[in-house]
Amino acid sequence: xxxxxxxxxxxxxxxxxxxxxxxxxxxxxxxxxxxxxxxxxxxxxxxxxxxxxxxxxxxxxxxxxxxxxxxxxxxxxxxxxxxxxxxxxxxxxxxxxxxxxxxxxxxxxxxxxxxxxxxxxxxxxxxxxxxxxxxxxxxxxxxxxxxxxxxxxxxxxxxxxxxxxxxxxxxxxxxxxxxxxxxxxxxxxxxxxxxxxxxxxxxxxxxxxxxxxxxxxxxxxxxxxxxxxxxxxxxxxxxxxxxxxxxxxxxxxxxxxxxxxxxxxxxxxxxxxxxxxxxxxxxxxxxxxxxxxxxxxxxxxxxxxxxxxxxxxxxxxxxxxxxxxxxxxxxxxxxxxxxxxxxxxxxxxxxxxxxxxxxxxxxxxxxxxxxxxxxxxxxxxxxxxxxxxxxxxxxxxxxxxxxxxxxxxxxxxxxxxxxxxxxxxxxxxxxxxxxxxxxxxxxxxxxxxxxxxxxxxxxxxxxxxxxxxxxxxxxxxxxxxxxxxxxxxxxxxxxxxxxxxxxxxxxxxxxxxxxxxxxxxxxxxxxxxxxxxxxxxxxxxxxxxxxxxxxxxxxxxxxxxxxxxxxxxxxxxxxxx
Numbered sequence: 001x002x003x004x005x006x007x008x009x010x011x012x013x014x015x016x017x018x019x020x021x022x023x024x025x026x027x028x029x030x031x032x033x034x035x036x037x038x039x040x041x042x043x044x045x046x047x048x049x050x051x052x053x054x055x056x057x058x059x060x061x062x063x064x065x066x067x068x069x070x071x072x073x074x075x076x077x078x079x080x081x082x083x084x085x086x087x088x089x090x091x092x093x094x095x096x097x098x099x100x101x102x103x104x105x106x107x108x109x110x111x112x113x114x115x116x117x118x119x120x121x122x123x124x125x126x127x128x129x130x131x132x133x134x135x136x137x138x139x140x141x142x143x144x145x146x147x148x149x150x151x152x153x154x155x156x157x158x159x160x161x162x163x164x165x166x167x168x169x170x171x172x173x174x175x176x177x178x179x180x181x182x183x184x185x186x187x188x189x190x191x192x193x194x195x196x197x198x199x200x201x202x203x204x205x206x207x208x209x210x211x212x213x214x215x216x217x218x219x220x221x222x223x224x225x226x227x228x229x230x231x232x233x234x235x236x237x238x239x240x241x242x243x244x245x246x247x248x249x250x251x252x253x254x255x256x257x258x259x260x261x262x263x264x265x266x267x268x269x270x271x272x273x274x275x276x277x278x279x280x281x282x283x284x285x286x287x288x289x290x291x292x293x294x295x296x297x298x299x300x301x302x303x304x305x306x307x308x309x310x311x312x313x314x315x316x317x318x319x320x321x322x323x324x325x326x327x328x329x330x331x332x333x334x335x336x337x338x339x340x341x342x343x344x345x346x347x348x349x350x351x352x353x354x355x356x357x358x359x360x361x362x363x364x365x366x367x368x369x370x371x372x373x374x375x376x377x378x379x380x381x382x383x384x385x386x387x388x389x390x391x392x393x394x395x396x397x398x399x400x401x402x403x404x405x406x407x408x409x410x411x412x413x414x415x416x417x418x419x420x421x422x423x424x425x426x427x428x429x430x431x432x433x434x435x436x437x438x439x440x441x442x443x444x445x446x447x448x449x450x451x452x453x454x455x456x457x458x459x460x461x462x463x464x465x466x467x468x469x470x471x472x473x474x475x476x477x478x479x480x481x482x483x484x485x486x487x488x489x490x491x492x493x494x495x496x497x498x499x500x501x502x503x504x505x506x507x508x509x510x511x512x513x514x515x516x517x518x519x520x521x522x523x524x525x526x527x528x529x530x531x532x533x534x535x536x537x538x539x540x541x542x543x544x545x546x547x548x549x550x551x552x553x554x555x556x557x558x559x560x561x562x563x564x565x566x567x568x569x570x571x572x573x574x575x576x577x
Contacts, residue, residue, distance in 0.1 A: 046137050047130035050149025054129035057153060058122035058162035061443040063115035066453040068446050069476040071165040072483050073506055075112055078103035080501065087504040095302040098249040099167035112486070117165035124169040125162030129153040131176035132388045136395055138183050139357075147424045148395035151336075152388055154431050156328030156438035161384055163442065168384045171251040175385040178243035179356070182261050185236055186268040186280060237287045244291035248298060253382045255295075256364040258288065263355025312376040316369045325380030326387055329438035332431065340390045343397030350400075357396075360389030398427045450477060450529055451558040456484035458556045458563050459491065459525055468494035468521040470547075472528045472537045477561070478508060481527065491525050494518055495543070514543045524550060526564040537562070 067075065077088060077100040085104065089097045102120065110116045133149030140148070152158060161168045247254040265284045272280070323333030340361065347354045364386055368378040401423055445451065459469075459481075469491040471478045478493070479500075495517050498509035511517040518524075526547070528537030536544045550566035 042142075043134065046142055046145055047133050047149070049146055050129040050133045050153050051126050053150060054153035054158070054162065055122065055126040057159045057439065058125050059119075062118050062122060062163050063113060064443040065114075065163065066445055066449075066451070067114060067117070067165065067480070067483060068449045069480065071117065072476060072479045074100070074103055074165040075107075075117060075483050076479055076500070076506060078107045078117075079112065080104075084501045084504075087501075088506075091504050092305055092308055092506070094305055095252060095298060096167060099170065103165070112483075118163050121164055121166070121169040122162045124173045125153075125158060128169065128173040128176050128388065129158075131173065131180055132391055135176060135180050135183065135388070136392050138180075138187075139392060140396055140399060143421060143424055144395040144399045147398060147427060148388075148391045150428050151394055151431055152391040154428075154435045154439075155326075155332065155387060155391075156435055156442050157326050157333075157380075157384070158328070158387060159439060160328055160442045161381065166381075167250050168381050171247070171254045172385045172388065174243065174247040174250045175254050175257050175360075176388050178240065178247055179257070179261065179360075181236075181240045181243050182264060182284075185240060186265060237283055240284075241287040241291045241294075244288060245294050248291070248295040251382060251385075252295075252299065252302065253364060253368065253377050254385050256367050257360055257385065259363050260356045260359030261288075263359060264353065267353040267355055306375070309376045309379075312372075312379050314378050315372045318378070319365075319369065322365065322380060322383070326384065326390075327435075328442065329435050332434045332438070335431075335434060336390045336394050339397045340393035343393035343395070343400065346400035347396055357389050357393055361386050361393065394427075398423060445559070448560065450475070450480065450561040452477065452480035452484050452561065454558045455527060455556075455561055455563045456481060456488075458558075460485070460488060462554070462565060463489065463491055463525075464523060466522065467491040468518070468524045470494050470524055470526050470539065470543065472530060472539060473510075474538065475529050476506075477527050477529060479506065492521075494521055494524060514546050518543075518546050522568045523553075524566045526562075526566055528562045528564065529560060531560075531562065 073093075077085060077093070077096075080088060082104075085097075085100060089100070093100070103117070106120055107116065110119070129149050129152050132152045133145045136145030136148035138145070158172075161172075244255070244258070247257070262281075262284065265281050269278055269280050323337045324330040325333075327333030327336055344354055344358060347357070364383055365378075368375070368383065372378040469481070471481075481490075493508070495510040495514060496508055497511040497517070500506055500508050503509050524547070526536065526539075530537045536547050539547070547566065549568055551569045553565040553567050555565075556563040
């Protein structure tokens with residue numbers, strides 16, 4: 001595989017290798033990177049394997065698992081008119097508005113089947129896997145970058161959210177892209193105008209070029225510069241600012257990665273020997289401040305809707321479940337945690353900058369746990385964007401192995417097989433074996449969700465013209481059945497008074513006088529999620545009173561759902577007087 005000769009991080013002790021020729025450098029230590037086909041081939045060669053694995057895992061059986069309640073909300077929002085969508089987000093889910101807008105356009109072109117609704121997340125996961133590999137190439141080495149990307153793609157938790165019609169895969173992608181853009185920026189030297197030859201700027205040692213993002217290449221092509229501006233161009237920094245905005249628009253919790261970005265910038269500035277040492281932190285602060293200003297309306301208005309997630313009562317007591325929830329497999333999650341911490345210690349022992357990766361995996365968890373009682377943001381899917389950091393740390397631990405073995409040998413050099421691709425391949429195979437049982441179940445229906453797909457089949461098979469439907473209050477069954485019966489004949493919604501569109505919400509408003517709404521209806525399909533022995537489940541007393549005028553024709557029991565067909569009992573004739 002041809003590799004672009006980029007400045008490498010000297011992380012791993014491989015004494016048996018011959019020194020490699022270094023690319024020519026201009027004054028100041030700037031690395032001249034190859035352009036054109038060779039660079040593209042090198043980049044594609046590193047990104048292709050992880051991207052292909054992620055795409056295959058996400059696309060296999062992507063429509064098999066039936067949608068769950070949050071995905072039904074995505075479908076519902078995506079199929080509203082623009083005006084109705086505006087009314088909805090003015091009352092709820094404002095922070096998800098960009099995703100709903102994307103899905104609105106997507107479904108208009110590709111439809112709203114399970115596979116079509118989930119495909120954007122699959123594509124985002126594919127791009128994220130490629131990004132993790134490229135980031136690993138720059139922070140570690142090309143081979144370890146590939147390993148990190150493959151480990152990321154293997155995680156059943158990543159596959160799950162790559163097959164879910166929600167924005168969390170996009171949050172992961174945004175975090176990876178933003179970090180890629182920043183690592184590219186900090187690698188480029190700050191040339192002090194024409195005086196660079198007099199010691200203008202030293203190349204950044206410790207982090208190599210990220211190679212991600214068209215904006216980052218603007219400096220090499222002579223992009224826009226302000227008078228007296230040196231180093232990466234205004235367009236490059238604008239690209240980084242927009243990547244931060246993208247993180248906030250996919251999920252606000254993703255912004256907790258920014259302290260790691262700051263530590264990366266500061267560790268780079270400390271190595272700068274010229275008078276431009278603190279130019280980089282200042283420009284980072286300006287770009288981040290600009291992004292914050294652009295995101296401020298979303299933050300302020302979204303805070304007013306924070307009551308939507310008050311149901312999330314997880315706290316530090318639930319920390320033990322986090323490795324399982326993030327990785328999607330308990331043995332894989334705990335293995336990644338242990339190896340990731342070892343990788344962090346290995347980087348620290350080699351005196352390498354660890355702030356970026358340490359903050360990436362630790363800081364978001366700490367912040368959300370400490371604020372869980374009032375912000376309610378400590379939830380595994382909100383922290384999915386930390387998985388790339390763990391994959392990179394595990395790859396770093398595997399790459400540290402030759403350096404640990406070397407002192408144990410007589411020649412104080414590791415065996416040749418240990419510094420080749422074999423340990424990396426073994427790590428990948430081991431991870432695949434550990435992850436496989438959970439990967440095999442990622443396409444199964446959620447055990448606690450109602451089988452509305454089965455209910456729709458029962459209703460379609462037995463429906464008569466004029467039939468009605470009644471749903472148990474406090475559930476999302478109405479929206480789920482609407483999805484499963486889309487484009488098909490469906491019973492009338494007997495108790496519907498105001499549609500969700502009219503209510504500017506996800507839920508409908510039912511009539512206050514059910515006797516009036518149920519008058520004249522001869523057959524009713526009653527859908528109940530509760531299974532506590534009550535014949536009419538959780539319907540209110542007024543509805544239950546009217547249902548006593550019906551008798552049960554059939555009862556179909558499905559996972560977490562009962563479908564009961566009721567028929568009105570003919571009135572007894574009055575005795576002749």
